[in-house]
Amino acid sequence: xxxxxxxxxxxxxxxxxxxxxxxxxxxxxxxxxxxxxxxxxxxxxxxxxxxxxxxxxxxxxxxxxxxxxxxxxxxxxxxxxxxxxxxxxxxxxxxxxxxxxxxxxxxxxxxxxxxxxxxxxxxxxxxxxxxxxxxxxxxxxxxxxxxxxxxxxxxxxxxxxxxxxxxxxxxxxxxxxxxxxxxxxxxxxxxxxxxxxxxxxxxxxxxxxxxxxxxxxxxxxxxxxxxxxxxxxxxxxxxxxxxxxxxxxxxxxxxxxxxxxxxxxxxxxxxxxxxxxxxxxxxxxxxxxxxxxxxxxxxxxxxxxxxxxxxxxxxxxxxxxxxxxxxxxxxxxxxxxxxxxxxxxxxxxxxxxxxxxxxxxxxxxxxxxxxxxxxxxxxxxxxxxxxxxxxxxxxxxxxxxxxxxxxxxxxxxxxxxxxxxxxxxxxxxxxxxxxxxxxxxxxxxxxxxx
Amino acid sequence: xxxxxxxxxxxxxxxxxxxxxxxxxxxxxxxxxxxxxxxxxxxxxxxxxxxxxxxxxxxxxxxxxxxxxxxxxxxxxxxxxxxxxxxxxxxxxxxxxxxxxxxxxxxxxxxxxxxxxxxxxxxxxxxxxxxxxxxxxxxxxxxxxxxxxxxxxxxxxxxxxxxxxxxxxxxxxxxxxxxxxxxxxxxxxxxxxxxxxxxxxxxxxxxxxxxxxxxxxxxxxxxxxxxxxxxxxxxxxxxxxxxxxxxxxxxxxxxxxxxxxxxxxxxxxxxxxxxxxxxxxxxxxxxxxxxxxxxxxxxxxxxxxxxxxxxxxxxxxxxxxxxxxxxxxxxxxxxxxxxxxxxxxxxxxxxxxxxxxxxxxxxxxxxxxxxxxxxxxxxxxxxxxxxxxxxxxxxxxxxxxxxxxxxxxxxxxxxxxxxxxxxxxxxxxxxxxxxxxxxxxxxxxxxxxxxxxxxxxxxxxxxxxxxxxxxxxxxxxxxxxxxxxxxxxxxxxxxxxxxxxxxxxxxxxxxxxx
Numbered sequence: 001x002x003x004x005x006x007x008x009x010x011x012x013x014x015x016x017x018x019x020x021x022x023x024x025x026x027x028x029x030x031x032x033x034x035x036x037x038x039x040x041x042x043x044x045x046x047x048x049x050x051x052x053x054x055x056x057x058x059x060x061x062x063x064x065x066x067x068x069x070x071x072x073x074x075x076x077x078x079x080x081x082x083x084x085x086x087x088x089x090x091x092x093x094x095x096x097x098x099x100x101x102x103x104x105x106x107x108x109x110x111x112x113x114x115x116x117x118x119x120x121x122x123x124x125x126x127x128x129x130x131x132x133x134x135x136x137x138x139x140x141x142x143x144x145x146x147x148x149x150x151x152x153x154x155x156x157x158x159x160x161x162x163x164x165x166x167x168x169x170x171x172x173x174x175x176x177x178x179x180x181x182x183x184x185x186x187x188x189x190x191x192x193x194x195x196x197x198x199x200x201x202x203x204x205x206x207x208x209x210x211x212x213x214x215x216x217x218x219x220x221x222x223x224x225x226x227x228x229x230x231x232x233x234x235x236x237x238x239x240x241x242x243x244x245x246x247x248x249x250x251x252x253x254x255x256x257x258x259x260x261x262x263x264x265x266x267x268x269x270x271x272x273x274x275x276x277x278x279x280x281x282x283x284x285x286x287x288x289x290x291x292x293x294x295x296x297x298x299x300x301x302x303x304x305x306x307x308x309x310x311x312x313x314x315x316x317x318x319x320x321x322x323x324x325x326x327x328x329x330x331x332x333x334x335x336x337x338x339x340x341x342x343x344x345x346x347x348x349x350x351x352x353x354x355x356x357x358x359x360x361x362x363x364x365x366x367x368x369x370x371x372x373x374x375x376x377x378x379x380x381x382x383x384x385x386x387x388x389x390x391x392x393x394x395x396x397x398x399x400x401x402x403x404x405x406x407x408x409x410x411x412x413x414x415x416x417x418x419x420x421x422x423x424x425x426x427x428x429x430x431x432x433x434x435x436x437x438x439x440x441x442x443x444x445x446x447x448x449x450x
Numbered sequence: 451x452x453x454x455x456x457x458x459x460x461x462x463x464x465x466x467x468x469x470x471x472x473x474x475x476x477x478x479x480x481x482x483x484x485x486x487x488x489x490x491x492x493x494x495x496x497x498x499x500x501x502x503x504x505x506x507x508x509x510x511x512x513x514x515x516x517x518x519x520x521x522x523x524x525x526x527x528x529x530x531x532x533x534x535x536x537x538x539x540x541x542x543x544x545x546x547x548x549x550x551x552x553x554x555x556x557x558x559x560x561x562x563x564x565x566x567x568x569x570x571x572x573x574x575x576x577x578x579x580x581x582x583x584x585x586x587x588x589x590x591x592x593x594x595x596x597x598x599x600x601x602x603x604x605x606x607x608x609x610x611x612x613x614x615x616x617x618x619x620x621x622x623x624x625x626x627x628x629x630x631x632x633x634x635x636x637x638x639x640x641x642x643x644x645x646x647x648x649x650x651x652x653x654x655x656x657x658x659x660x661x662x663x664x665x666x667x668x669x670x671x672x673x674x675x676x677x678x679x680x681x682x683x684x685x686x687x688x689x690x691x692x693x694x695x696x697x698x699x700x701x702x703x704x705x706x707x708x709x710x711x712x713x714x715x716x717x718x719x720x721x722x723x724x725x726x727x728x729x730x731x732x733x734x735x736x737x738x739x740x741x742x743x744x745x746x747x748x749x750x751x752x753x754x755x756x757x758x759x760x761x762x763x764x765x766x767x768x769x770x771x772x773x774x775x776x777x778x779x780x781x782x783x784x785x786x787x788x789x790x791x792x793x794x795x796x797x798x799x800x801x802x803x804x805x806x807x808x809x810x811x812x813x814x815x816x817x818x819x820x821x822x823x824x825x826x827x828x829x830x831x832x833x834x835x836x837x838x839x840x841x842x843x844x845x846x847x848x849x850x851x852x853x854x855x856x857x858x859x860x861x862x863x864x865x866x867x868x869x870x871x872x873x874x875x876x877x878x879x880x881x882x883x884x885x886x887x888x889x890x891x892x893x894x895x896x897x898x899x900x901x902x903x904x905x906x907x908x909x910x911x912x913x914x915x916x917x918x919x920x921x922x923x924x925x926x927x928x929x930x931x932x933x934x935x936x937x938x939x940x941x942x943x944x945x946x947x948x949x950x951x952x953x954x955x956x957x958x959x960x961x962x963x964x
Contacts, residue, residue: 213833216833217837274832275825275828275829276821283807283818286807286809286810287804287807287809289803290804290806290807291807293805294819295787295789
């Protein structure tokens, strides 16, 4: 990088901080940047290791099908964890919902759309039950959901008599279906490509909108080249992924479960970032007392966040049942741990208040590609588990360690070191403190030089 | 009595980053006497005791400590305990789930090769309990004892360590009169048995009654040591020592424009949330006029914060009785949300615990208490949020490169400005400011005062809770004093002086005449 040869100065804010802006340089996305980097590295390593198998259309479709329900769970889980709670019951709730829906269709001949509504209703009911104990009785969520884990696992096996219950063919499309082929004489899936184009267009529009707002408000703007690079890279990745999905085995394209996931990610990112409810989640998770003294009804937030988690667990359970075309007594075993791991790898804090939906999805993808890649190279389930466990420990340890160093992420430490090195090279220069380089994590207040 | 002092602290200086908490403080304590230390909140009393007991280890302060004729350099509390110094803190350090015996010998267990001899421990505990005059089964769990009895267990615990010098930090602050009396008797009894006590207390009548000598500390300096036995020392004499400082022109000029009474609290009575028999507010009545800055003076534990928070949507204690009248109408504030809706704002004394979410950015913090103002159907308008935050940044001169910066990065003064902005954004009619200048430097204080005065000039009412009497005298138009949950006086600031305020803050002799 060119900055290495030029002395650092307070005026120059280019280089690293701009590059970070390519990925949306806000405070919270700083942390995700490191995780996103890890994800890319993991994918590239396995891409080479498996001779290009990792990024083949068939494998990508496989990853989406196999992990969409864990990713859906991690959307709800990150909200629970931001609140400072935990939900251990999601796997059991998913299994319980699965058996109820399967039985409803198999034995009462309930039409599948109605069965999906029934499944969501089951999720709402279970969520209200758990939310009640957490929010209004004050039982720690760990205990409530540990109880839920036992109760609903038992409930699944009681209703299903510990055997599997098959579901009708039509139902399975939400878990194993694909975007349909249009009768157009093109040798790729047109709908998938249209979806990709829409995504790319949204990226472009979003960036233009962002720059316009920033200009109107007179806030600090990234240089134009940063925006261009950002848009080109993101849109390129989306279009390339769409192309891969569209050109897979005939009859396959972007999975329906993936579409459900994408919609949920968009909706929940919006909720957590742009709504009053979302703000209240962060407020209560960050400092419950201060939030209450600002008029936030913390118990209500507790209740709805716990409830929401169970609804998403019910949805994940239905997608899983649809994919495996039957509901079984061991469905969803250990999902809670995968979802929790995804959230923490994605940068959430154990003490609450920190975490994002996108971060958790990236964290979940790290787990997914790790799992998938290890399977592709023929590692056994034992080895996969060991490595997953170590990755979780490492990811959080690096995070904790970097917080203690006052850096926001591995990247933050790296850039701070660079800065220190640059400063020591140019002793006459005053210390450069670019605001975006300062970490968000140290709780020690400090005077900012102005 | 020998002329050799048991304790001598010579030119103790202790600095914290940016603040000199103690400056050349000297303290001489004679054996078997009760030595009181008096001073305003923040004068440095507790810091001095922490230096003495090794909480601040040797090397973090300058000066020498001589204990029983030898120089001592404590590296932690255990070292000072081993030498025979025990400190009993304001917040009791007992473990509620353990029994009296277990607590007395905690960290000092009677054991042979790691095995605790419970029979011996119980016998010793019974003996210690008899010495402090506490008739309880030593197997009783601490949580079943009242605060007064817990205090006695603390003293028994100190006696178990063969204490020579007992330090009591506000021992009677949480006690009722009977328990206080019993405790003071006990301290006198210990004196008879040769145990020296150092006592920090805000209750001057107690000090006058019990102390042999009084050392007064003000702004980190030793002012004087008064010999009570020699006579001529009364509460007025102590108060003069405590507050005797000139008021510098640290406050911006202002001509108040005071309107009619618009906010009134009548017979406000509040129960302590855990200890129902304790009333933290007892029939308090006060009022605020438009454009008026009303001071609330009181020592720590007097119940100022509790009073303010209970009014602010019952966010503290259990409501027993009382009414709030605003603009001629009685209002009921059942929760914080309704308090905000009725135009109340409460800026907490504890910025970090109760005022801010330190993980959040400046702009998000500023709008946090009234998101509905910039939202449509539950969706927050980001660009409006940014614009509002920018406005407050300029108006209150919050020093930051951007409102997207996390509040944890700001200095105390700037954090406080963010909190003020947050509450100004709710368009309050009445702002309750609880120690708004605590822990911030002089320059920032001046700016905060300017903001407070500007708010009053807009016709808002301001209640200013402060432990600094000069601040109240410099800023407020009228001052209420609070003592033990009661409002004891109501003085126009122009007629008030520190001595009179301190008198009303330390006794309930005078009644409010609102």
